[in-house]
Amino acid sequence: MPKTQPVTDPFEDFGDVADLAQGLADADPAVRRVAVLALAETADPEAVPHLARAATDADPDVRRQAALSLGGFDGTETAAALAGALADPDRSVAAAAAESLTELKDASAGRPLLPLAGHADAFVRAAALRALRGLRLPEALGPAVAALGDAEPAVRAQGVGVIAYLKREETLPSLIAATRDTDSEVRRAAIGGLAFSRHASAVEAIAGALRDPEWSVRETAAEALGRAGNPEAAEVLIAALDDPAWQVRQKALRSLGRLKARRAVPTVLAALSDAMAGLRKEAAAALGEIADPAARAGLEGIANDPDPDVRKTARWALERLAA
Structure with missing residues (x-):
């Protein structure tokens, strides 16, 4: 052989x-x-x-x-x-x-991509803007704003991404306008992008998105309100705990914890009895972040929860209250 x-x-x-x-x-x-x-x-x-x-x-x-x-x-x-x-x-x-x-990581590498933001092919336009997003090239702002009027939703979404990554207050009107786009992915991108600002108009636009017909948009809004760090958002987040989508309720709980919203404690305590273990865990985590002694009895009540992650989080939250 x-x-x-x-x-x-x-x-x-x-x-x-x-x-x-x-x-x-x-x-x-x-x-x-x-x-x-x-x-x-x-x-x-x-x-x-x-x-x-x-x-x-x-x-x-x-x-x-x-x-x-x-x-x-x-x-x-x-x-x-x-x-x-x-x-x-x-x-x-x-x-x-x-x-x-x-x-690509070098911002100057974005310059050859700028003309492609106006390419005849929508795939090329979207891909060029996607690459420009992370480079945070100031010259990309003009093409990105122009992309908000593109016929293709994918291009508009990438344009929003470029604007959001630049984190400039003067772009707020463009991002706020994009929260009313006909495409839900564009709206989601715009709402997430507004989280860098604590300006009242940004917070108002994000809060308004909690009424969006798409649950994924409402979920993004609930998360963005926590990232924005404006304590005035607590009231709309408390209301979002009645949202029919559990994903929205989960992010609302997380944001209330991040904001350390004491006024939310009674409503968050009620979430400790939710049928979903993930939401009980999120509620316990939020109460631990808020660290209000008024939550002690509720947390002690789930310290022996059937779900191990809920038990672990409840005990961590109780330690936070004792600190």
């Missing part, structure tokens, strides 16, 4: 980036793809121009691998290469580029 020949790495004897890059000229696309992987493994910034070239290869698998590999690098040159790949006619290549763009 003949012996199986061992599989060898065609680049194992190559010494540096320039050597590895020679594989990108091979006639076999499989070899070119391995060359891309080998270049990425070097983690050497000098590999970026070669990976950028591979992102325009005739073979879509090579282009996709190059787009994925560029996610391990940063900088303007990387962003420019990924911006080109984002408009690739092969959707798998474009999707790989979109994912790699989210790995």
Whole structure:
């Protein structure tokens, strides 16, 4: 029986980036793809121009691998290469580029992406804005605000994300307007984005979203009110404990705890008898955060709850009251 020949790495004897890059000229696309992987493994910034070239290869698998590999690098040159790949006619290549763009950390890398916010393809517009969001590039504000008028909800949602990450008070009118968008995901993004501000208009818009017809929007609003840190939100959060969606009640309990809202104690105590263990646990946690002695009897009453997480949280809350 003949012996199986061992599989060898065609680049194992190559010494540096320039050597590895020679594989990108091979006639076999499989070899070119391995060359891309080998270049990425070097983690050497000098590999970026070669990976950028591979992102325009005739073979879509090579282009996709190059787009994925560029996610391990940063900088303007990387962003420019990924911006080109984002408009690739092969959707798998474009999707790989979109994912790699989210790995960028250098704010200056966002500049090649700015023109793409106005691209003819909605996928490209949304992906470019998604990448710009985390970079917090001030120049992205204009394209992001313009995106709020886009026909595609996904683009509007990403535009809201860019504005929210910049955390600038002058953008409040744009975010507040987006809380009235026809698409629930856009509304959710806008409501979550308003949590950076304690301005009365922001709090009012978030509180108003507790009446939204979509439970997921109300859930986001209940959480955002806690993150905003305005104690005046306690009353609407107490009312939200009657919401038909348990997810909304859960976030309302959490926010009341975060706000240390003593006026909510009687209502939160009632939630200790909820049929859902998760809500009983959340109520106990909120009472521990509020640390009002008036909650002691209620917490002692669930110290032996059938659910171990509820018991653990109740005992932690009692320790907080004793401190």
